[in-house]
Amino acid sequence: MIRTEEISFRIGSFHLQRLSFDIAKGEYFIMLGPPGSGKTIFLECLCGLKKICSGRIYIDGCDVTDLEPRVRGIGYVPQDFALFPHLSVERNIAFGLCIHGYEEAKVTETADLLGIRHLLSRRIGGLSGGEKQRVALARALVLEPKILLLDEPVCALDEVTRQEVCAQLLSIQRRLGLTTVHVSHNLEEAFSVADRAAILNKGILQQQGSLDELLQKPNSEFVARFMRRDKHLLSRRNKPEPREPLNPDKSR
Amino acid sequence: MGRFYGYGSAMKAVVNTPVRGWRDRVFSAAAFFFVAVFVTFVLTLIVTDIFYVDRKAVATILTSKFIRHALWMSIWTSCTTTLIALFFAVPMGYALSRLRFPGQILVDAIVDLPIVFPPLVAGLTLLVFFSQTSPGRWIQEDLGIEFVFQPKGIVLCQFVAAASFAIRSAKTAFDDVDQRYENVALTLGCTQWSSFCRVSLPLARNGIIAGGIVTWARAFGLFGPLMIFVGSFRGRTEVLSTTIFLEQSVGNLEVALAIALLLIFVALIAVTSIRLVGGSSLVKL
Numbered sequence: 001m002i003r004t005e006e007i008s009f010r011i012g013s014f015h016l017q018r019l020s021f022d023i024a025k026g027e028y029f030i031m032l033g034p035p036g037s038g039k040t041i042f043l044e045c046l047c048g049l050k051k052i053c054s055g056r057i058y059i060d061g062c063d064v065t066d067l068e069p070r071v072r073g074i075g076y077v078p079q080d081f082a083l084f085p086h087l088s089v090e091r092n093i094a095f096g097l098c099i100h101g102y103e104e105a106k107v108t109e110t111a112d113l114l115g116i117r118h119l120l121s122r123r124i125g126g127l128s129g130g131e132k133q134r135v136a137l138a139r140a141l142v143l144e145p146k147i148l149l150l151d152e153p154v155c156a157l158d159e160v161t162r163q164e165v166c167a168q169l170l171s172i173q174r175r176l177g178l179t180t181v182h183v184s185h186n187l188e189e190a191f192s193v194a195d196r197a198a199i200l201n202k203g204i205l206q207q208q209g210s211l212d213e214l215l216q217k218p219n220s221e222f223v224a225r226f227m228r229r230d231k232h233l234l235s236r237r238n239k240p241e242p243r244e245p246l247n248p249d250k251s252r
Numbered sequence: 253m254g255r256f257y258g259y260g261s262a263m264k265a266v267v268n269t270p271v272r273g274w275r276d277r278v279f280s281a282a283a284f285f286f287v288a289v290f291v292t293f294v295l296t297l298i299v300t301d302i303f304y305v306d307r308k309a310v311a312t313i314l315t316s317k318f319i320r321h322a323l324w325m326s327i328w329t330s331c332t333t334t335l336i337a338l339f340f341a342v343p344m345g346y347a348l349s350r351l352r353f354p355g356q357i358l359v360d361a362i363v364d365l366p367i368v369f370p371p372l373v374a375g376l377t378l379l380v381f382f383s384q385t386s387p388g389r390w391i392q393e394d395l396g397i398e399f400v401f402q403p404k405g406i407v408l409c410q411f412v413a414a415a416s417f418a419i420r421s422a423k424t425a426f427d428d429v430d431q432r433y434e435n436v437a438l439t440l441g442c443t444q445w446s447s448f449c450r451v452s453l454p455l456a457r458n459g460i461i462a463g464g465i466v467t468w469a470r471a472f473g474l475f476g477p478l479m480i481f482v483g484s485f486r487g488r489t490e491v492l493s494t495t496i497f498l499e500q501s502v503g504n505l506e507v508a509l510a511i512a513l514l515l516i517f518v519a520l521i522a523v524t525s526i527r528l529v530g531g532s533s534l535v536k537l
Contacts, residue, residue, distance in 0.1 A: 044435075047439050048438075048439075049435045049438065049439070068438070068443075069435075069438040069439045070438055070439065070440070070441045070442060070443065072439075074439060075439070076435075076436065076439040078432050078435070078436060082430065082432040082433050082435070082436045084433060084436075084437075084451060084455075085455070086454045086455055095437070095440055095450075096440035096441050099440060099441035099442055099446060099450075100441050139436075139440070140439075140440075143440065143441070
């Protein structure tokens with residue numbers, strides 16, 4: 001579904017170096033790494049907000065490296081949601097539909113999916129962190145993207161809301177069969193949602209694989225330390241809700 | 253240029269006031285003291301003018317067709333200047349805020365120059381350009397677009413002296429709009445143009461309006477460069493500010509003051525109206 005071939009990006013002294021990934025259709029992929037490791041830049045390169053210096057990006061086998069963000073078919077939720085403050089919740093969700101000239105009936109449907117119908121007439125300024133997160137997700141999902149990119153989607157939320165939102169993210173991802181790339185520095189989030197993970201440090205890919213592989217067979221001291229710093233997680237690997245089996249062919 | 257806050261924000265501030273002790277009240281009172289001193293000083297000056305003006309002077313300015321003409325000239329030229337300045341300010345403010353190019357610091361400084369140099373310099377420079385240089389003479393004589401001692405020259409002169417305020421204000425307003433909003437709009441299907449129209453421009457609107465107000469105020473009260481570049485010909489290039497000068501220079505101090513009061517009154521109504529419009533739009537945000 002998503003294939004990156006040795007993509008590189010340089011800004012100032014930071015260098016994202018030759019990242020190659022294959023992310024399967026319907027997979028929930030999480031990119032882990034400490035702050036400043038280049039996770040957000042990687043997402044911005046994927047959705048075309050940053051022009052890569054070298055390498056290629058393929059989506060569904062098509063080379064999208066030189067395509068504008070608007071035609072890549074990617075839903076993007078940035079780190080602190082970037083909800084348009086001059087528009088109501090409803091207008092925020094309907095924003096993409098208006099641009100494409102689609103029917104706005106989909107707004108209510110998407111709001112129902114995320115349980116935020118009661119917020120539609122509200123202004124952005126009065127929403128809580130969890131509500132903003134759901135509105136941002138609704139705004140990205142309303143256009144039925146093939147791929148969803150989530151930049152630290154729950155990092156600003158409290159523990160309880162974080163678990164709720166992670167459960168909801170996973171449930172929606174499974175229901176819609178969305179290929180999802182989620183970046184985070186939090187290992188617990190990875191255990192809650194991810195099918196597969198990669199660890200990035202200083203712009204260099206350290207290792208990728210299933211969480212068990214990363215945990216059991218770290219290929220470097222950095223990965224070992226990153227995975228084991230929250231050892232107590234090993235005893236708490238209870239997911240928010242039972243995981244449905246991954247079905248890459250499941251369509252929306 | 254600071255952001256423009258209307259009455260909606262002021263009311264919100266009152267509602268959001270925390271519980272305060274006596275030290276906080278003393279601090280607020282001290283801050284308000286300076287507001288009171290300044291406003292009282294300005295009002296005292298205006299009241300002094302009001303007491304100095306006699307009924308005859310008021311009758312003169314109300315019945316004089318030349319003064320009515322000057323009032324009309326002041327209003328239409330300053331409004332036209334403001335519109336032209338905003339027409340330049342919005343794209344220029346956006347470009348200066350978002351684009352990075354070689355020599356940007358120099359360009360920024362050039363944009364700010366008319367704010368820094370005395371307005372008189374604008375008039376002198378324009379006069380020299382249009383009367384002493386080949387390109388200036390070509391525009392005036394060959395193209396037939398005359399500015400020197402013509403009403404069109406008033407707008408040009410006001411534009412040179414005041415447009416920088418609008419541009420600077422627009423740039424600051426676009427700087428305040430987080431680029432992530434535009435990025436998200438791009439992923440939702442916008443082109444750069446539509447993300448500008450649907451996201452950046454509405455979010456920068458209040459700063460742009462504030463720039464428009466300052467530009468209008470500067471253009472409306474401009475005097476020195478107009479005297480040099482277009483003169484003050486009765487019924488042709490006379491505006492209120494130059495009329496005041498002409499009247500006091502021939503000894504009609506009461507009439508000059510009456511015109512000054514008229515100018516203050518028009519300016520007060522205009523600035524307050526724009527603030528009210530801006531304020532209500534801010535509440536809608």
